[in-house]
Structures are given as C-alpha cells and as structure tokens.
Amino acid sequence: MPNRLAASLSPYLQQHKDNPVDWWEWGPEPFAEARRLDIPVLLSVGYAACHWCHVMAHESFEDAATAAYMNEHFVNIKVDREERPDVDAVYMQATTSMTGHGGWPMTCVLDHDGSPFFAGTYFPDQPRHGQPSFGQVLQALSDAWHTRGDEVARVAATLREHLGSQSSLAGQTELTWPELLEGAVVTLAREFDQQSAGFGGAPKFPPSMVLEYLLRISGGDGAGTEARRMVDATLEAMARGGIHDQLGGGFARYSVDREWVVPHFEKMLYDNALLLRVYAEWGTPLGRRVADGIAAFLLAELRTPEGGFASALDADSEGEEGTFYVWTPAQLAAVLGPDDGAWAAALLSVTEAGTFERGASTLQLLRDPDDPERWESVRRRLLEARATRERPARDDKVVAAWNGLAISGLCRAGYVAAAVEAGELLWRVHMVDGRLRRVSRDGVVGAPAGVLEDHGCVAAGFVDLLSATGDPVWLHRAGVLLEAALAHFAAPDGGFFDTADDAEALVARPRDPSDNASPSGLSAMVHALVEYAAVTGSGRHRDAAESALAAVAVLAERAPRFAGWSLAAAESMVGGPVEVAVVGPPGEERDALERRARQHPGAVVVAADGPSDDIPLLVGREPVDGRPAAYVCRNLVCQRPVTTLDELSSALPR
Template sequence: MSNRLASATSPYLLQHADNPVDWWEWGPDAFEEARRRNVPVLLSVGYAACHWCHVMAHESFEDEATAAYLNEHFVSIKVDREERPDVDAVYMQATTSMTGQGGWPMTCVLDHDGNPFFAGTYFPDRPRHGQPSFRQVLEALADAWVNRGDEVARVAGTLREHLASQSLVTGGAEQEWPELLERAVITLAREFDQQSAGFGNAPKFPPSMVLEYLLRISGGDGAQTEARRMLDATLEAMARGGIHDQLGGGFARYSVDRDWVVPHFEKMLYDNALLLRVYAEWGTAEGVWAAEGIGAFLLRELRTAEGGFASALDADSEGEEGTYYVWTPGELTAVLGPDDGPWAADLLEVTEAGTFERGTSVLQLRTDPPVEELPRWFDVQRRLREARDLRERPARDDKVVAAWNALAISGLCRAGRLIGLPEYVEAARQAGELLWRVHVVDGRLRRVSRDGVVGAPAGVLEDHGCVAAGFLDLLQVTGDAVWLERAGAVLDVALEHFRADDGGFFDTADDAEALVARPRDPSDNASPSGLSAMVDALSTYAAVTGSGRHRDAAEAALATVAVIAEKAPRFAGWSLAAAVAMTGGPLEVAIVGAESDERDELERLARRHAGAVVVVAGAASDEIPLLAGRGPVDGRPAAYVCRNFVCERPVTAPGDLSAALRR
C-alpha cells in the first residue's frame, strides 16, 4: 500500500512511497493537519543518492512499529533537499546551530509554524556508541510536546530569532581585491595537504571551486607559483586515485580517506560538471584524459531522453555500497585471462588484501603504463568496462535540476571547444534548449523537471546564476544571439526579485514561499553559492554587452563576500575566481571568421587564458555588442582582444594573439 508520496515527482520521495510511515510532502496542508491533531511535525530531509538516507529508511521508516509510533504522535514530512534547497538551507542552519554539525539524512522536529525545536541527522534503530535510538528520540520529543510545552516554545522562539539574524549578515568593510587574492593563496597553502594534495583531512572532497580560482590566478612568481603547485598536485592526485572511475570516467562525491583511495561511491552531476571545466582548462595531457572521461560519463550515463542530465548515480547496488565498482585479483583474471589479469591488478593496485571491504579493491592508476603498453591498457579498460556493465547498476536519480544542468552546459561548452569534441557542444545546446523550453514558465525559472515535465518548486538564486552563466557559455561557443537574450532575461528576474539592500542576494525570491527565515548563504559548499554564480554571470554579461548596470551589480555582490573570501577562502572559490577575472577585466576576446582550422586555433589559444570571455562567430553581429563592427581581416579569421570594451588591433596569426593575451 502506498502513501501520499506515490504521486511525487522526486525520485527520492518515490523511494519512500511504500513506507508504512504516513508521509506528507512539504506544504501548508501538512502543518494544518499537525495543528488540527495538536502534534509536532517531523521533518526528514535527504536525497536519492544518499547512502545513510537509505540506511535510516531500511532501519526505521520501513519498520512497522516505528512507523506506527510516528503516525500516532507526529505529522511526518519528507523533503528532497535537491528539489527544495531553500527548505534544506533553513533547517540545516538550525541543525548545525543546535548540534555543531550537519549532514543527511537530516531530522528536525517543528512546531505548527515551522519553527524547529530539535534537530539531528542519522539516528540508528537501536542505541549505538552512546547515541540513542530513533524510537527513543521520538518518545522523548512526544513527551516534551505534551508535558513541557513552555520549554518547547522557548527553544523554538530562540531558534527562529537566530535563523532570522543569520539571513541579515553582510560582508563588512571594503576590501582591496588584488591584495586579498594574494592573501587567499597564502591561507589556502596553510590548509593544503602536503602529503596527498587537496585540503584538510578525511573525508576529502574535490575542491572544485577553489581549483577554479587557483587555475585563474596561477602563473608567474610568488603566490601564483604556489597556486599552480596546489592546482597541479590536487588535480593529478584526484585523477589517479580511486575517487576517479578509471574504467567509466567521472568522479565520486568524496574520498573517505585523505589519499583519494576509497570513495563514497555516489556520483553527482554538479561535481562532474565543475571538474569537467577545470580539467579541460588545466592544459595538460592528464587534464585532457580526465575531461574526456567526465564528458563521456555525462553523455553515456546521466543524459536523459529529453536532452538534460540526471542528478546523480547512487552509491549502492545489490543492497551494498560500491559493489558495482570494486574488484578482486581473481575477478580481473576471470575477465582478462592469466596474462592480462595479473598485469591489470598490478597497474590498478588490486591486491589480495584489498583496499575496500571483504578483500575487494578500488581501481587506481597511480602511474601510466609504458607508451608501448598503452594499446594493451586501452583494451583492458574496455574489456573490464564491458564486464562491469553486466553487474547490477546503481540507481539513477533522473530529475533534471536547472542549476546543475547549467553547470554541465558550461563544462561541456568549454571542454568541447578546447579538446575539439563538437558532440559535447551539441549536447550542451540541447540541454540549454530543454531548460528554456521546460523550466521557464510564465517568465520565471523552475528548479526541477522529470521526464520533460516541469516541477512546482521555484528556481532559487543558484538556478538563476548558473543558468544565466550556462546560456552565456552557449553564446560564446555558438555565436547565436538568442542565448544572450535568454541570459539577460534570467538575470533581470534575479536582479528584481533576489537582491538585498546591501548589494548581495537572498537565495529565494521576494515572492517565494515564506519560511521561518529567508535563506542567504554566500559561501560555496558542495556546489557554487547562488551569489558566486550570480557574480560570474553578471560580470560575463557585462563583458559581452558593455552594460555598466550588470558590472556594478557584480561588484556590489562581490563586496558582500569579501570577508568570507579572506578568512575562509575554501568556501569562496568561485567568488575569488570571479574577482581574478574582474580585476582589470575580464579579458574580452571576439574571434570572427568562417569555421576553419585557423579559427579553431585562435579560439583554443584564447580559451587557454583562464577567465577570459571568448565569443566566436562567423561574422560581425550588431545583436552581440562585443561582435559589433568586428569581422574577418582580409578574408581570414581574426581575433580582437579587448579590455573594458577597448580593443587592440585585430590579429590573425596565433603568435600575435598569444602576445596580445599576455599584455
């Protein structure tokens, strides 16, 4: 028998549609029901690819006795954090404030007005390691609601005031960005893992947005040399470690150890989209190899029938984490034979002891095979991938999230042009058309769709910033002015409905559903913050059009995150990257001429200048201000290098373009 979630569009909610828990979706009806029955609201937040969400579901939400207690004493709401990041943000702030840490599944208990008075994450089905069981927690909360109502009201009121105050925090004093950018490198160097690269200790996440900043600032002497060292070491360590799928391409969410060996096996669209652009722009052979693998993974495993990209692949298959990806020496030999099996085990560090559970190993490629052995490696890789395809595959969360699809659009555009893979650009274009056709309803952006049908949740700031930036990347690689028009429309809505009085941005629109607090978090986390995505899009739009209004908006928003950028640069990577481009720029390059090898070479040179805005078209265009009056020279493709819309003389030779880019 199904519950109310059977009609949901979210794959995560549908995973709970057969639970004996009488789940409600987030909305006023659930709170009205709690008020009518005079019981508290239990809010459970997670996402489809979350391993511990699955564990808690199996242990507690599928248990008849636990469900019966929940149904009697609570109104239970299930939320997909990827579909409703606004709800997730507010209650994650409450969870971290109350417990000092956050994570998913997130469990909060609320009063009838949505004010939290208890919060936590995963709770086991029986007491373990000093942690109470979920049933014990529920019983204590039900007792508090009935017998200690004054205490519940006091805690809820205090939390509401705290959450409201957090949404009013602004950036602080003006900063000199050139000096701040140098200091950020020094701070990052102190937090850099000198042994294994990356930042911090285990668990270790791909620092995608920080890498974007290091890429843009690297080169030259002093702090810039240090930036390049951290960039190179981290990108190589991740590409060669177990966090990188050595057979199928793409990266897992994070490594459970500091050495990038054993991943948490879920694969997220946003991680791979962000890493695709960094690896493609890195400019090394390893970067091309990793970027090609990521792009192939996106098109092969995450692309939907409608031309968008699914959100994630689960960590689990066959009821356990990682079984799709790990191998034993015996399994390698069974697939590859007695010669290639041991050879592959040595190359990929698959041992009898294993690096994962029960003697299995995660595949690593710490050293390349000799050049003469590369054909053998490619054949082994293909055969192992084909054998792995026969295993039970991890589940796919196939909802299309606007922001993450836009990140994929940007990555595919950049990789497609830098590496010379037009199919990546075409896939990006089709995803862009899907976002415009399906996700824009009555001029407003919606966050999710599934099977070509748009969902109800409104787009948040992250969606507007990333989608505008993705459309601008499509403009740059296609020269089609429609993408400039569409990006401008998305930015106009953001400027009208999301802007704060101090020049920053709220994460939700001024006409969105009112929560207990209006979320506003300018720091990057698993994906870029809405603010940093907006700064990127606004500054790019200004570079293409010469719009002072958009440039001013970008600078004002950037000022509000300056304190975070200086004190905690690991959480402001994209804002720092935007600041690099905006300091004296960004560099604007128009490349105009018929499609040819000559034009492609000019374009690749320009795109190697990280942070440059490069628009390529067949001819001059009055619809795109950067291209207005700028055409080929003597019938040859020409490049116009500009700063603040002041352009040098056009050049047609690659050497002359390289010199102009360095000035």
C-alpha cells in the same frame, strides 16, 4: 499500499512511497493537520543518492512499529533537499546551530508555524555508542510537546529569532580585492595537503571551485607559482586516485581517506560538471583525457532522453556500497586472462589484501600505462564486464542549476551539441510564465520555483552557449534570467537572497554566500553577471556583480576554501574579464584561434563568421585581409586584431 509520496515528481520521495509512514510533501496542508491534531511536525530531509538516508529508511521508516508511533504522534513531512534547497538551507542552519554539525539524513521537529525546537541527523534504530535510538528520541519529543509546552515554545522562538538574524551578512574588511586575492593564496597554501594534495584531511572533497580560482591566477612568480603548484598536484592526484572512475570516467562524491584511494561512491552531476570545466582548462594531456572521460560519463550515464542531465548515481548496488566499481585480482584474471589480469592488477593497484572491503580494491592509475593500446583493450573489456553487474540506481530528475553547470563544462570542453540540447530543455520546460522552475523529470516540470543558484548557473550556461555557438538567442535568454534575479532576489545591501521576494515564506529567508558542494547562489550570480557584462558591455550588470562581491569579501578573507567561486569571479572583476572575439570564415584557422583563446581560464570567448549587431562584443569585428582574426579586450581596452596563434598568445594576459 503507497502513501502520498507516490504522486511526487522526486525520485527520493518516490523511494519512500511504500513506507508505512504516512508521509506528506512540504506545504501548508501538513502544518494545518498538525494544528488540528495538536501534535508536532517531524521533518525528514535527504536525497536519493544519500547512503545513510537509505540506512535510516530501512531501519526506521520501513519498520511497522516505528511508523505507527510516528503516525500517531507526529505529522511527518519528507523533503528532497535537491528539489527544495530553500527548505533544506533553513533547517540545516537550525541543525548546525543546535548540534554543531550538519548532514543528511536531517531530522527536525517543528511547531505549527514551522519553527524548529529539535534537530539532528542520523539516528539508529537501537541505542548505539551513547546515541539514543530513533524511537527513544520520538518518545521524548512527543512527551515534551504535551507536558513541557512552555519550554518547547521558548526554544522554538529562540531558534526562529536566530535563524532570522542569519539573513544579514555581517562583517567588514579593510582589504581591497587585490589584497584579498593574494591573501587567499597564502591561506590556501597553509591548508594544502603537501603529501596527498587537496585541502584538509579525511574525508577529502574535490575542491573544484577553489582550483578554478587558482588556475585563473596561476603563472608568473610568487602567488601565481604557488597557485599553479597546488592546481597541478591536486588535479593529478585526483585523476590518478580511486575517486576517479578509471574505467567509465567521472568522479565520486569524495574520498573517505586523505590519499584519494577509497571514495564514497555516489556520483553527482554538480561535481562532475565543475570538474569537467577545470580539467578542460588545465591545459595538459592528462587534463584533456580526464575531461573527455567526464564528458563520456555524463553522456553515457547521466543524460536523459529529453537531453538534460540526471542528478546523480547512487553509491549502492546489490545492497552494499561500491560493489559495482571494485575488483579483486581473481576477478581481473577471470575477465582478462592470467597475463593481462596480472598486468592490469599491477597497473591499477589491485592487491590480494585489497584497498576497500573483503579483499577488493578500488582502481587507481598511479602512472601512465607503458602500453597504451594494451591498456585501452583492458579498459574496454573490464568496462564490458562491469556492465553486467547490478547498476547503481539513478536519480533522474533534472535540476536547473546543475544542468547550467553541465552546459558550461560541456561548452568549455567542446561538447557543444549536447550542451545546446540541455539548454533548449531548460528554456522549453523549466521556464513557466516567464519564471524559472528548479526541477523536471521525464520532461514534466515540477512545482518548486527556481532559487538564486538556478538563475545564476543557468544564465552563465546560456552565456557559454552564446560563446560556443555565436547564436544571440542565448544572450537574450541569459538576460531574461538575470533581469528576473535582479528584480526578485536582490538584497538591500547589494547582495542577494537565495529565494525570490514572491516565493513561499519560510521561517527565515535563506541567504548563504558560502560555496558548498556546488556554487552558492551569490557566487553563481556574480559569474553570470560578470560574463554577461563582458559580452554586452553593460555597466549595470557589472555594478551588480561588484556590489554582490562586497557581501562575500569577509568570507573570502577568512575562509577562502568556501569562497572559491566568488574568488574566481573577483579575479575577473579586478583586472576586467578577458574578452576575445574570434571572427572569420569557418575552418582550421578560425578553429585554432578559438581553441587557443578558450585555453585561457576564465576568458569569455565568442566565435562567429563576422560582425553582429545582436552581440555587442562582435560589433564591428571584421576578419583581417580575409583571414580569421582574434580581438582581445580587457578592462574596457582592446588590442589590435591578431591573425596568428603566436600573436594571440602574446595578446592574452599571462
């Protein structure tokens, strides 16, 4: 019989609705029940595309004996980290503080006030490699609760105090932002993988936000040359590696090796949205092909009937990871015939030994095919054959922040109609009583309130929709979201909290300026504020962006890999964002000027038929002698309008 999770909106919680565990959703009710029964709360956090979450669920949460013990000795809460990033952030901080590392599935045990006194990640069903079994952990914790209550209370109080102290961003730097920007390149170059590109060793994640920063400062001499070298090498290595779906487009979550050969096969919306943007801005033929492939993947596999974009595709199918994507030489020959099969195997690095498991290989495209037409025929036939395999499951909830990132990427890659549909869905469904909600599914909005990253990413997406369509309604909608963020998320030191001042009170109010898999709330807000100020000329929004950047300066100095999005925004702030108004009658001339302007990474571009009093950047902007014209401004200074591509290229900063 299904448990309480059967009524949940979350696909992740729905995956656990048939567990024998008597799960509760997060809320005051389970804590009240734990207080009534005088037993602790067990909090389990994960997400739908998490491979090890599936493993632990199968081993422990589906096991009748384990579930019976959990039900008798704990009140059990299941949380989707993508739906409640605020809850996840607080208890992930506790987990890393107690264990030195984090990840999902995350398991925390809490007192009746929500204070953790134990935290960990995956626990096996049997003792393994010196790690206790989940059952042993449960028994020890239940025993501690009933026999060593003073010790439990002391640990919980200490952790609660520690979590509260994290709400203040300590540290100062004497460096100015120009120095920080240059120093970040030096630090990133030191951490750059000279052999395989990217940063660090295995596992290796797509550094999309860092690449956006490096792309903005690339060119010229010195740091600009080094930045471009890292961008070019990394974007090409990822594009040609197994982490990139060479048949269907899109990228997997990360590579388990440093060479980008074998991915962890889940595909996340936020990764692909960010990579769509940076590949579209790269300005190379390979970048254009990859961007088109990512867009095709988003539209074919993640788009929902309501016009939004689903959160993720699972890594697993047929009960194992990666089986949907990998091939053997024999499988290629069976689909393509012996000649094309052998040609494809050589082109895609599919060998008898294999690069994955059981003789199968991921597909790599280490060189451009010598026969593009033959490759397109091979790719189409393999894609059709792959479509007959069991598909990975899809987490089809719509997350506001990640859809905001997708809107920005689609606008910058030229897929405007799809971006508009997603924007309309967010405004129509996710705005409730003037406030932004985080998730929806099947067109039905969920209860969780929007957090800071939702406001920042969606507002920036709306500014990009203004840029792509020239429709001032998007500027108004971006302004509404930014006003709400400034009113409800601002911190006394000029930064931001990740949750609103009227949101549910947790053990601590989360506040993390570091970028992780997606932009931090702070860095997302700074981007939105900078771009809104560029279009409107609003000094108040620019001042708010500058104050927020001050809160992340120390992180940017010491760990630029975790501040790439803030660094990209700071680059715009230091020189003033590049603002380009393209006005004139629609047609090839205006389109050409607009395309060239949009090739400049980070530029805020608005194209329209003529001047508009509703869009400050377009006030007084007229065509020149009846011809489309581009007006380039930066740092409150505008150049004369230009009408040719050569003139526009000269007017844009190098």
